[in-house]
Amino acid sequence: MKFFPLVWAGLWRKKLRTIFTLLAIVVAFLLFGMLQGVNSAFNATVEKANVNRLTVTSKINFTEALPYAYLTQIEAVPGVSAVAWFSWFGTYYQDAKNFVFSFPADPVRLFDMYPEYHIDKAQLDTFEHTRTGAVIGVELAKKYGWKIGDRVTLHSTIWTKADGTSDWPFDIVGTFEVPTDSSQANQFFFNHSYFDEGRSFGKGTVGWYIVRVSDPKLSAQVAIDIDKRFENSQDETKTQTEKEFQQSFLKQIGDINFIVTSILSAVFISLLFATGTTMMQSVRERIPELAVLKTLGFSNGRVLSLVLAESVLLCLIAAGLGLGLASLIFPALKNFIGVATLSRSVVATGVLFAVLMALITGLPPALRAQRLNIVDALAGR
Amino acid sequence: MSAPTLVSIRNVSKRYQRGKQSVEVLQNLDLDIGQGEFIALMGPSGSGKTTLLNLIGGLDHPSTGEIRVGSERIDSLSDGKLAKWRARHVGFVFQFYNLMPMLSAERNVELPLLLTSLSSAQRKRNVAAALTVVGLADRARHKPSELSGGQAQRVAIARALVADPTLLVCDEPTGDLDRHTADEILGLLQALNREHGKTIVMVTHDPKAAEYASRQLHMDKGALIDAGAINAA
Structure with a gap:
């Protein structure tokens, strides 16, 4: 010194x-x-990706929708223990710079698929039974000061409603935490049925499926079996592990x-x-x-x-x-x-x-x- | 009673390689300097004064011969050992002061003490004492650019003194100063020699400066013209 x-x-x-x-x-x-x-x-x-989960997307591009009818066929594949689905909603709140990660989903399947997302049972019940209900991550709630009981309107840059407008009102009915990864607690989930009824196009489709396998060792085989099932169909699939999916998602950016x-x-x-x-x-x-x-x-x-x-x-x-x-x-x-x-x-x-x-x-x-x-x-x- | 020999130079030669040419700057030189002497080394440019000074100060190795300072034979020391020896035994004063421009006077004076095991407080005390000896205690915080030539040279002398070296080696210490300031600096060196017993070897072109020394030596073409033994009488 x-x-x-x-x-x-x-x-x-x-x-x-x-x-x-x-x-x-x-x-x-x-x-x-x-x-x-x-x-x-x-x-x-990517590293945090779950080894039990597979992502099923369109073989052409993950932005291409898949038929909702695939659900039962995927559930029938040996080794599959649960299936959930999501769609990319592409929204912002009030101003285009206030981007919100929002997804229509089936409430029960969503929280069953992601046990690391912690939500109060009563709130989940309300979510399931409220057509315009939405649950939000605690980080998102904190960011915009939203709380249960608030009515929030999001503007979708993709999905128009039957009346030609793109503003979708939601009722906040619950919040969830993700203790293992707080960055996941900035998402906005709402009922798929509300989305499917309200949208002016694409009805009967979903963005992608998330599949849980009963044993991670079966992942590769289950992925092959799912893709084989839809081979030569109008909507061929590409099934990847969560990690592979996230890697390929990032490669879309570059x-x-x-x-x-x-x-x-x-x-x-x-x-x-x-x-x-x-x-x-x-x-x-x-x-x-x-x-x-x-x-x-x-x-x-x-x-x-x-x-x-x-x-x-x-x-x-x-x-x-x-x-x-x-x-x-x-x-x-x-x-x-x-x-x-x-x-x-x-x-x-x-x-x-x-x-x-x-x-x-x-x-x-x-x-x-x-x-x-x-x-x-x-x-x- | 004669003073004990501090510096003993025996049969020292120094050759430099300049391109393909070998130039002999010092030739079979013998010299004894007694403890407490104030030597003025004079001679024309190129006579070998600075080379001899560098050898005495341990800045260079002779090509042949033997140099002893005190009990240490310094001509055979490695570069590393020679550096340590210089830090302990020699204080240097240069013509152009060679102070660190970005350091204050006290930080400049402290430099040799950084190589010792003294505590920060001890270093500060020693620095203050050295600056007081040269009459610059009130300029401790000034940077070299804020000092006059004479003051800068005093700081350089304080730096040379602060580690209490055996020997002070001065290369044209007044060469850059006016007569009046030069006399002040020479008076200071003389006081250090007489009152503090410091052995000083000074290279100078200036006969008036040489008069402050207790002995004058003249060099020409790499040899001493009138080097005498200590207290030859």
Whole structure:
């Protein structure tokens, strides 16, 4: 610690240059935090997927609907212990930026399929018996201040009603919690029967089926059997595990992992050159000062450590600011990715990157400082 | 009674490689410097004064010969050991002060103490004492850019003194100063020599500066012209 003032002073020797370098690194780590944070949130969703559940979608595209009539046929497949279904409702509340993850579903089948969703039994009963009833996750309730008894109108960007309007009124009859994953508690479920009766097209169809298998070991076979059952029909199916489905869903957006890695690689490689050049220049300007330190008895190793410490300090401060900013901005993405906090693993990886970058950019000038010949440096050679 | 020898140089030569050419800067040089002496090394440019000073200060190794400072034979020390030896035994004063521009006077003076095991409080006390000796206690928080040339050189002297070295090595310490300030600095060095018993080896071009020394040595073409043994009489 006693060398800290020396390292700190060295870092701020050229204030403007240090500030610009710092800003460049801050922006890079802000980008890293945001992109890697989103990537990590998506991956976490995939990792949390249940091994007992399969998703049955249209073979053409998961946005294509499937006949409701498939329900009994899927239930008849050996190894299937329960089936539920959902449709993508695509809604917002009052303003297009207030996106709501809403799904028509069968109340009893829904909560039977997702035992991790905790709802009061009486509320579930009310939900089942209220045509316009809806249950909402506690996070969503918190966000809009909705409570049981409220009447809420959502605007669907996909589904029009028979009267030509797209505003769907609902009565909030219950709330549910998801203790294992609070990001799931931002969903809005309502009765499929209300949806099916009210919509102007697509009646008798569902978006996708969720199937629970009696034994996860049977998943692969059950998936094959379901798809075989609808082979050569007008609506062929594609059955995947929940994890595979979520992965393919994310791939519809793009190979996020590849995109994130590519962008960050480009940013960090550019940054390595920029920071490396700055560090080299900084050491070149200080050759006489470093020679004086050596004259005073600072060993080669000590001088090397001081230059490296400067580089590490710069990168850690910048990474801290960048990741800190990312943590502050990240909650704004909650509506899109369902996660409000930057994961610790992203922060830890960022810090590790910062140290690595500091060592890579700091090592060449540090080695130069270490090898400095005192007599030549003092003589300006 | 003669002073005990502090620096003993025997048959020292120093050659530099300049491109393909080998240049002999010092030739078979012998010299003894007594403890408590104030030596002025004079001579024309290229005569080898600074090279000799660098060897005495442990900044460079001789090509041949033997250099002892106190009981230590420094010509055979490794770079690492030599660095440690310098930290313990030598204080350096340069022509252009060579202070760290981004550090305050007290932080500059503290630098040699960072290599010791002294506590922060002890370091602060020693720094304050050194700045008081050079008359700059009130400029402790000032940066080198806020000091005059003479004040900056005093800070450099305080830095050279703070670890209580055996030997002070000064390379043209007044070369960048006006006459009046130079006299002040030389007076300070003389006081350090006389009152604190510091052994000083100073390279200078200035005959007036050399007059402050207790002995003047003249060099030419890598050899001492009139080096005498300590208290030859």
